[in-house]
Amino acid sequence: MTATNSEATLPAQGIEAPRSGRIDPKYLRSNPSKGAFEMWAWLFMRISGAALVILIFVHLWTNLMVGDGIHQIDFAFVAGKWANPVWQFWDLTMLWLAMLHGTNGMRTIINDYAEKDSTRLALKSILYLAAAVIIILGTLVIFTFEPCLVDESGALLEYAPSFCETVVN
Amino acid sequence: MTQTKSTPGGRGTLYKGREGMWSWVGHRITGVGIFFFLLVHVLDTSLVRVSPEAYNAVIGAYKHPIMILGEIGLVGAIVFHAFNGLRIILVDFWKQGTRYHRQMLWAVLILWLVTMVAFSVRHLMIFFEGWEGF
Ligand code: HEM
Numbered sequence: 001m002t003a004t005n006s007e008a009t010l011p012a013q014g015i016e017a018p019r020s021g022r023i024d025p026k027y028l029r030s031n032p033s034k035g036a037f038e039m040w041a042w043l044f045m046r047i048s049g050a051a052l053v054i055l056i057f058v059h060l061w062t063n064l065m066v067g068d069g070i071h072q073i074d075f076a077f078v079a080g081k082w083a084n085p086v087w088q089f090w091d092l093t094m095l096w097l098a099m100l101h102g103t104n105g106m107r108t109i110i111n112d113y114a115e116k117d118s119t120r121l122a123l124k125s126i127l128y129l130a131a132a133v134i135i136i137l138g139t140l141v142i143f144t145f146e147p148c149l150v151d152e153s154g155a156l157l158e159y160a161p162s163f164c165e166t167v168v169n
Numbered sequence: 170m171t172q173t174k175s176t177p178g179g180r181g182t183l184y185k186g187r188e189g190m191w192s193w194v195g196h197r198i199t200g201v202g203i204f205f206f207l208l209v210h211v212l213d214t215s216l217v218r219v220s221p222e223a224y225n226a227v228i229g230a231y232k233h234p235i236m237i238l239g240e241i242g243l244v245g246a247i248v249f250h251a252f253n254g255l256r257i258i259l260v261d262f263w264k265q266g267t268r269y270h271r272q273m274l275w276a277v278l279i280l281w282l283v284t285m286v287a288f289s290v291r292h293l294m295i296f297f298e299g300w301e302g303f
């Protein structure tokens with residue numbers, strides 16, 4: 001039975017199959033190119049989420065669960081961590097992924113609840129501006145950080161971490 | 170799941186009516202909470218570029234007893250969002266995911282409870298050991 005019976009495989013004559021692509025444009029919610037962006041955003045939420053579990057759990061472990069926990073956190077502690085490029089890179093990745101993931105999540109929520117076009121636009125503008133400021137600020141802080149601050153006479157400030165003594169003198 | 174509405178005592182659908190919806194509400198609320206925390210957290214960390222005194226003064230607030238409770242709340246939100254997020258990923262990518270989504274939610278809640286008991290005990294012990302009073 002290799003001969004195909006075209007009559008048999010066709011649906012009812014004259015009736016278009018559902019979703020066959022011929023939808024009146026006025027019923028379309030958005031242009032098709034937006035679909036690709038939403039698909040990448042959906043995938044990004046899952047990939048970044050999986051990575052963030054490790055990034056954030058280790059962050060909380062090193063800062064709260066070991067050593068003196070919450071009491072150890074001060075300027076010298078931050079200086080000690082960022083003297084190591086591994087932690088610089090760790091915090092940088094965490095900053096970018098968490099901010100992009102969180103901002104995209106907030107975008108979804110704004111789209112869900114803000115019904116007026118003008119409200120949506122206003123809220124999203126504030127969101128993107130805030131996200132850009134925080135990402136740039138956080139990145140600059142990691143890479144312009146100076147652990148061994150000295151006063152005018154060249155002496156170390158009292159808050160400097162102990163490893164600075166070998167660096168300055 | 171072919172049912173389209175959640176009848177009383179019925180099984181609902183993947184999203185509407187029962188566990189699926191409550192876990193979604195919880196995921197959304199924790200996500201928003203963490204987002205706003207992160208905005209503040211990057212700002213307070215950026216004080217290391219202002220001066221050591223400024224950073225130490227502000228970060229000192231994290232050591233106040235009320236903030237200790239706040240940290241437990243924050244970590245509770247993160248751990249729920251993280252475990253439930255992994256469950257969402259499994260529902261979407263694992264072949265059996267939709268079939269076991271309800272069982273996985275129970276696993277999320279149990280793992281959350283275990284993690285939070287361990288975290289809270291450790292965090293409070295460290296806090297009381299080094300606490301110098303108000
Ligand atoms: C109470 C819990 C937390 C404490 C005590 C804490 C403490 C700190 C400290 C001391 C730093 C300085 C650098 C370092 O130690 O790596 C830091 C940086 C950072 N933390 Fe946390 N953290 C907490 C929770 C979180 C959470 C939940 C997130 C993610 C959502 C997060 C994301 C970050 C990021 C992105 C940086 C880098 C900031 C920058 O680039 O300027 N932290 N945190």
Ligand code: HEM
Pocket residue numbers: 042045046048049050052053056098099101102103104105106108109193196197199200201203204207247250251252254255257258
């Ligand atoms: C700890 C690891 C994390 C995992 C595994 C995770 C996972 C997820 C997943 C799978 C989604 C659903 C996306 C979708 O429905 O398409 C999501 C949504 C969301 N996440 Fe996360 N996430 C994590 C961390 C974070 C952080 C650090 C933030 C905040 C900075 C955040 C904020 C949000 C927000 C606001 C949403 C949108 C919620 C909604 O649409 O109802 N998440 N997350």
